[in-house]
Amino acid sequence: SYDLTQPPSVSVSPGQTASITCSGDKLGDKYACWYQQKPGQSPVVVIYQDTKRPSGIPERFSGSNSGNTATLTISGTQAMDEADYYCQAWDSSIVFFGGGTKLTVL
Amino acid sequence: QVQLQESGPGLVKPSETLSLTCVVSGYSISSGYYWDWIRQPPGKGLEWIGSVYHSGSTYYNPSLKSRVTISVDTSKNQFSLKLNSVTAADTAVFYCARRVSSGSPNDFWGQGTLVTVSS
Numbered sequence: 001s002y003d004l005t006q007p008p009s010v011s012v013s014p015g016q017t018a019s020i021t022c023s024g025d026k027l028g029d030k031y032a033c034w035y036q037q038k039p040g041q042s043p044v045v046v047i048y049q050d051t052k053r054p055s056g057i058p059e060r061f062s063g064s065n066s067g068n069t070a071t072l073t074i075s076g077t078q079a080m081d082e083a084d085y086y087c088q089a090w091d092s093s094i095v096f097f098g099g100g101t102k103l104t105v106l
Numbered sequence: 107q108v109q110l111q112e113s114g115p116g117l118v119k120p121s122e123t124l125s126l127t128c129v130v131s132g133y134s135i136s137s138g139y140y141w142d143w144i145r146q147p148p149g150k151g152l153e154w155i156g157s158v159y160h161s162g163s164t165y166y167n168p169s170l171k172s173r174v175t176i177s178v179d180t181s182k183n184q185f186s187l188k189l190n191s192v193t194a195a196d197t198a199v200f201y202c203a204r205r206v207s208s209g210s211p212n213d214f215w216g217q218g219t220l221v222t223v224s225s
Binding site for chain 2: 037043049088096097
């Protein structure tokens with residue numbers, strides 16, 4: 001098994017920068033991606049292959065992955081960014097999700 | 107546009123088998139890619155159940171492997187999930203989703219279907 005650990009919650013003020021971490025053994029040696037999920041909706045990819053943004057995802061979303069930690073950064077956080085965020089990685093054809101982080105924009 | 111739609115009973119009795127189907131439109135399953143089942147218990151996080159490759163090869167979450175079967179029917183452009191010996195702990199929203207390669211994210215998801223395990 002491969003564990004991905006996220007903080008249960010992160011709070012940020014509007015306009016500030018939010019950082020959500022995802023920790024796993026040698027995670028930096030794998031690709032990580034991030035999903036945003038709003039209540040009642042299916043998850044949406046916001047970052048893939050550590051740093052890439054799908055078309056339609058705002059530039060304020062960025063990612064990094066090194067060592068044992070992948071990080072999702074949201075610059076200039078907006079109220080619409082309030083959601084649950086999940087990291088995902090793969091190991092030997094098995095898919096793993098982090099436990100999720102609830103981002104609150106206060 | 108690729109679309110996925112889950113279907114199946116919304117209520118399953120304990121110890122019975124949960125069966126769901128995901129119909130894919132806008133893309134031919136036989137052309138490639140991985141097709142995943144993912145679940146989310148109410149108020150909890152996402153859990154990958156398993157995948158079927160377009161060729162029929164399957165990959166399962168080790169924690170569920172003994173109870174799960176995923177299969178693909180390319181003639182109907184759909185894939186299916188069977189989870190046996192269910193308990194209340196299996197109550198969840200079940201999603202089907204597409205994944206381009208083994209190390210890529212799920213780019214298209216179904217809307218999800220809630221399955222409740224209860225007598």
